[in-house]
Amino acid sequence: MSGDTGDELGSEEPQVRVRTRVVRRGEALRVTTDPIRGALREAERRFLTVQRDAAGGTSPDALSEYRALLADLGAIDERLEEASGRRDTSYLTDRRLNLLKDYRSWLARRVGTEFLLVLQVRLEQELKRLIGPESYRMFLHFQEVEDVAREVEALSDQELMTRVREGTLFREILGQVRLGEILGQRSNPGRRALAADIE
Numbered sequence: 001m002s003g004d005t006g007d008e009l010g011s012e013e014p015q016v017r018v019r020t021r022v023v024r025r026g027e028a029l030r031v032t033t034d035p036i037r038g039a040l041r042e043a044e045r046r047f048l049t050v051q052r053d054a055a056g057g058t059s060p061d062a063l064s065e066y067r068a069l070l071a072d073l074g075a076i077d078e079r080l081e082e083a084s085g086r087r088d089t090s091y092l093t094d095r096r097l098n099l100l101k102d103y104r105s106w107l108a109r110r111v112g113t114e115f116l117l118v119l120q121v122r123l124e125q126e127l128k129r130l131i132g133p134e135s136y137r138m139f140l141h142f143q144e145v146e147d148v149a150r151e152v153e154a155l156s157d158q159e160l161m162t163r164v165r166e167g168t169l170f171r172e173i174l175g176q177v178r179l180g181e182i183l184g185q186r187s188n189p190g191r192r193a194l195a196a197d198i199e
Helices: 002-055 062-084 091-131 133-154 157-166 171-176 189-198
Strands: none
Touching: 002 062, 002 091, 062 091, 091 133
């Protein structure tokens, strides 16, 4: 009987060890991914706060905040790449790391987009202050013409000729730009007539 009992106890030992290894893998998964996930959540919380304050005009240092966020996301990316490069990574950990990479990239794009938007607004405000409202309005028209040029360049031959045929190729931009001013309508009768024909 004692021998049978010993055999039974011996046969139970591998089962106990299996359970211990499962717990350790779960703990390893949390140890690897939870700090990174927590850092990303905190970065997103900061981003949403800065975005809200910038939209409400209460964050004069939004550009610096966004740059700091991008620096932090760069550090998080290094941690993700280091964790992904380990040879002992389990399947579940690898899947979780891939999800965190998506989270990281999504947040980095959001922060980068908002940084450029705030920068553009600040530059436009400063430009308007330096050159005055009329010059600023002309500058905006210049930018609009550049945008249209890029759009026309990207058109296929069929799309191009369809717009030419319909007379809509430059309709939108001509509706915003007063050609008379650009062509010197007040000082040159010939150009005044040309402007009238174009409009």
